[in-house]
Amino acid sequence: MTATDAHIALVDLGGTQIRVAISDAEGNFITRVAHSTPPEGGQATIDAVKRAIRQAIGEGGRSVASIAIVAPGPLDPRKGIVIHAPNVPKWRNIPLSAILREEFSVPVLLGNDASLAALGEQWYGAGQGHHDLIYLTVSTGIGGGVISDDVLLIGAHGYAAELGHNSVWADGPRCNCGNRGCVETLASGPAIARQAREAIRAGRPSLLTEMAGGDLEAIDSRLVAEAARRGDTVAANTFKRAGYFLGVAITNFLYAFDPTVVVLGGGVTKAGPLLFDPVTATVQSRAPRAYWEHCEIVPAALGEDVGLRGALALYLSGAGLS
Numbered sequence: 562m563t564a565t566d567a568h569i570a571l572v573d574l575g576g577t578q579i580r581v582a583i584s585d586a587e588g589n590f591i592t593r594v595a596h597s598t599p600p601e602g603g604q605a606t607i608d609a610v611k612r613a614i615r616q617a618i619g620e621g622g623r624s625v626a627s628i629a630i631v632a633p634g635p636l637d638p639r640k641g642i643v644i645h646a647p648n649v650p651k652w653r654n655i656p657l658s659a660i661l662r663e664e665f666s667v668p669v670l671l672g673n674d675a676s677l678a679a680l681g682e683q684w685y686g687a688g689q690g691h692h693d694l695i696y697l698t699v700s701t702g703i704g705g706g707v708i709s710d711d712v713l714l715i716g717a718h719g720y721a722a723e724l725g726h727n728s729v730w731a732d733g734p735r736c737n738c739g740n741r742g743c744v745e746t747l748a749s750g751p752a753i754a755r756q757a758r759e760a761i762r763a764g765r766p767s768l769l770t771e772m773a774g775g776d777l778e779a780i781d782s783r784l785v786a787e788a789a790r791r792g793d794t795v796a797a798n799t800f801k802r803a804g805y806f807l808g809v810a811i812t813n814f815l816y817a818f819d820p821t822v823v824v825l826g827g828g829v830t831k832a833g834p835l836l837f838d839p840v841t842a843t844v845q846s847r848a849p850r851a852y853w854e855h856c857e858i859v860p861a862a863l864g865e866d867v868g869l870r871g872a873l874a875l876y877l878s879g880a881g882l883s
């Protein structure tokens with residue numbers, strides 16, 4: 562069977578869902594399956610991945626020539642090992658590619674979720690036509706992917722492009738990676754919620770207190786965005802500050818990689834101009850014009866299929882991983 566007539570099992574292993582699609586080589590999804598990710602992690606998650614793939618292959622009624630899987634990192638795509646998956650308990654140094662290869666007797670490709678989102682957006686989404694692309698997902702954390710001259714950056718151990726841990730405030734809040742002032746601690750969803758809470762606790766009046774039913778812990782970034790749209794100053798300033806720090810980080814990335822597009826995905830980017838406006842203003846006020854005048858900063862286009870599309874692009878690009 563050649564690559565062009567092969568069917569491929571695409572797997573997106575997320576912290577809450579395991580999604581599998583059987584695709585033909587043109588990228589048509591023939592079958593889709595979704596299961597909850599077992600909260601206990603460990604072997605249960607490995608078994609659930611196997612089960613979901615088996616079910617999808619069964620429903621598709623076709624054998625597959627390959628499996629391409631997207632998993633949270635850090636991971637080593639060349640060795641096919643998930644080193645640590647933040648949202649999957651008891652996953653340390655899991656040889657996922659070897660496990661699935663043994664189970665299904667086909668080649669297995671493995672990639673990091675944010676890196677493959679970059680590839681997915683380049684092939685099928687907002688980055689089409691670009692050869693130098695930065696992708697950032699701004700959600701519970703901040704993940705990143707870098708494509709430079711059509712090459713997805715992996716690094717010596719698979720650790721490259723952890724853009725969320727770019728420090729934009731040397732003495733800023735401690736990050737769970739050990740560093741300080743990582744952009745993830747200042748512009749992710751939980752960071753936005755935390756900073757809004759801190760402003761309210763410092764005595765600033767805000768609609769958020771009432772919108773959260775008096776329980777400040779119920780504030781999340783979606784609620785902060787809603788309050789900002791209603792004209793709340795604390796909420797608007799919180800987004801401005803998050804956008805500022807994200808813009809500082811993106812300025813650093815422009816200097817490092819000179820991309821022609823920066824694609825921003827993840828739940829927090831649904832805030833739209835509340836986030837994009839201060840990001841763009843910050844980049845344009847800090848980076849030389851030559852870096853940003855031919856570089857767009859745009860929302861991601863693929864939505865929840867970004868992982869599956871990234872897995873497909875990994876397979877089709879023959880990135881030679883694992």
Ligand SMILES: [Zn+2]
Binds near residue numbers: 725726736737740
């Ligand atoms: Zn960090």
